[in-house]
Amino acid sequence: MAWVRVWDMGSILVSNLDTQIQFHFPILMDFISKHGKTVEWTSKDLLRGLEEFVPIYETRPIKNNMYGMGFDHSFGLWFIARWLKPDLMIESGAFKGHSTWVLRQAMPDKPIVSLSPRHPEKYLKKGPAYVDGNCTYFAGKNFVDFGSLDWQSVIKKHGIEDLNRVLVFFDDHQNELKRLKQALKAGFRHLVFEDNYDTGTGDHYSFRQIFSIPEWNPMYFMAPGGGHSCFKDSDEARIRSRRKEFWEKAMDVEELCGPGETWWGVRGQMRDDFNHSNKVITYAEHIKNSRFVESVLDVYWELPPVAGPSLTHQTRYDPARASSPIVEDGRFGLFQRLGLNRLKASLHTSTMVYSHQNHHQEYH
Ligand SMILES: C[S@@+](CC[C@H](N)C(=O)[O-])C[C@H]1O[C@@H](n2cnc3c(N)ncnc32)[C@H](O)[C@@H]1O
Numbered sequence: 001m002a003w004v005r006v007w008d009m010g011s012i013l014v015s016n017l018d019t020q021i022q023f024h025f026p027i028l029m030d031f032i033s034k035h036g037k038t039v040e041w042t043s044k045d046l047l048r049g050l051e052e053f054v055p056i057y058e059t060r061p062i063k064n065n066m067y068g069m070g071f072d073h074s075f076g077l078w079f080i081a082r083w084l085k086p087d088l089m090i091e092s093g094a095f096k097g098h099s100t101w102v103l104r105q106a107m108p109d110k111p112i113v114s115l116s117p118r119h120p121e122k123y124l125k126k127g128p129a130y131v132d133g134n135c136t137y138f139a140g141k142n143f144v145d146f147g148s149l150d151w152q153s154v155i156k157k158h159g160i161e162d163l164n165r166v167l168v169f170f171d172d173h174q175n176e177l178k179r180l181k182q183a184l185k186a187g188f189r190h191l192v193f194e195d196n197y198d199t200g201t202g203d204h205y206s207f208r209q210i211f212s213i214p215e216w217n218p219m220y221f222m223a224p225g226g227g228h229s230c231f232k233d234s235d236e237a238r239i240r241s242r243r244k245e246f247w248e249k250a251m252d253v254e255e256l257c258g259p260g261e262t263w264w265g266v267r268g269q270m271r272d273d274f275n276h277s278n279k280v281i282t283y284a285e286h287i288k289n290s291r292f293v294e295s296v297l298d299v300y301w302e303l304p305p306v307a308g309p310s311l312t313h314q315t316r317y318d319p320a321r322a323s324s325p326i327v328e329d330g331r332f333g334l335f336q337r338l339g340l341n342r343l344k345a346s347l348h349t350s351t352m353v354y355s356h357q358n359h360h361q362e363y364h
Contacts, residue, residue: 039301039354041083046326047338049079050306054339056105060098062128068095069171071347073194074102076303077169080192080354081106086167088113088158092146092179093172093194094139096123097130103169104132111136111158115172117143146172146179151186163187170194175205175272177289180357184296189357196302196353198321199228200256200266201249203275205289207300207353209265213290230257247318296357303352311335313345 053075062068069077081089081103089103090113097120103112112135114120119140123129136154138144160166163186170179171194183191197206214227229236230253237253244250262268264286271278281289305322308329309315319325327335335341 039299041079043304043326045083046079046304047334049082050075050326050338050340053078054342058339058342061101061130062096062098064128065096065098068098069102069194070349071343072303072306072349073352074098075306076352076354077102077192077194078106080190081167084167084190086110086190087165088155088160089167089169090188091115091169091171092174093170094120094137095171096120096128097132099169099171099194100132100135101130104134109134113154113158114139115144115146115149146170146174147182151188164189166190167192173204173274175270176207177205177210177270177293178272180293180296180355184357191355191357193353193355198249199263200251202266203271203273205265205270205272207293207355208302210286210290210293211300212264213287228256228263229253230261230263243318243320246315248316250318250321297355299354299356301354303354305348307335307340307348311340312343312348314348315345317349 056078057071057074060074077099085107088111089107091099091103092115094100094114094116097114100112100114100120112132114132114135115138117139119137120129121131122140124131138149155163155166166188167190168183168188169192170176172179173195176193176196179193180191193207195202195204195206196208197204199209199212202209212227231237232253234253240250240256241252244252256267257263258267258269260268262280262283264283265271265281266278268280269278270281270286270289302323305312305314305317305319305325307327308325308331309319310329311325311327311332327338327340
């Protein structure tokens with residue numbers, strides 16, 4: 001496709017314990033929309049942001065946020081919110097309120113709207129949680145799903161005239177195609193999704209899964225985007241089984257592919273709502289979905305891992321399935337200077353995506 005650009009035919013040096021293996025992969029570094037746009041920020045901006053954010057993160061009220069956001073995504077959300085400077089921030093999926101706190105750090109005076117079935121204040125009984133004073137909660141008995149809320153009246157109430165001034169953050173494990181259509185219908189443009197699960201993994205249909213179609217990746221294997229091969233003697237199968245030895249979340253082709261060589265989504269399923277619902281979709285439907293998303297997005301940008309695995313010591317996510325880290329392997333001095341060495345390995349994950357919808361589309 002014309003609007004996907006492969007920036008770099010790179011190689012990744014993976015250090016794991018005493019073993020150093022050099023894998024050669026085509027790495028999809030960035031995605032440029034057919035409108036030719038990408039994000040305004042550069043890796044230098046991200047580095048400067050990290051310098052500022054580490055001390056902020058250390059003051060977080062919820063130190064143990066298991067099942068919620070870790071460091072990388074907190075940084076990504078803070079950075080994007082600070083960059084865009086929205087007049088209104090909306091979040092769907094609050095849990096104990098960590099992401100609400102992150103949004104508040106980015107924009108101290110702007111209102112937040114938070115949707116979550118359980119009110120974050122409920123968690124206060126058991127331990128740390130965050131409830132914001134300038135946030136309208138559709139939570140607990142007032143919970144309304146993002147797709148059912150009367151957004152026009154919420155927008156009006158907050159005096160918003162330009163929907164470009166609104167940032168929407170999803171961390172609610174719902175089908176991202178469904179959320180995209182709902183956001184389009186409401187007219188929102190800036191969307192951030194926390195869990196952009198890789199093909200074959202996760203509990204909901206994600207952008208990364210949706211964008212996984214063969215022609216998006218001229219190399220046709222092992223790059224973010226791209227289609228997959230279920231053929232057991234393929235290069236992909238060989239590389240996958242090797243990488244599984246090092247990365248907990250890596251999958252071999254047997255895990256990747258469902259019955260009848262269905263690799264798209266999760267083994268041919270479009271999952272939704274924490275996988276409480278799922279639907280088998282055909283390859284043609286999957287392609288149709290990617291064409292639709294392609295037609296409505298101006299920008300698709302995946303947050304890179306903050307630092308390479310030899311620095312963070314994370315062993316969960318396969319770095320070959322992410323873009324180049326902000327602090328690259330080998331740059332221990334910088335890693336230390338930024339204070340990243342003070343964070344635990346378990347705080348590092350990398351699956352967040354920012355997207356911007358073009359202005360010409362309306363969806364009903
Ligand atoms: C992974 S947690 C969110 C973590 C949180 N953003 C943080 O910073 O730690 C997912 C949350 O989504 C909530 N949830 C479930 N269904 C939802 C829905 N339909 N709309 C919004 N939130 C939902 C869950 O109750 C849970 O609080």
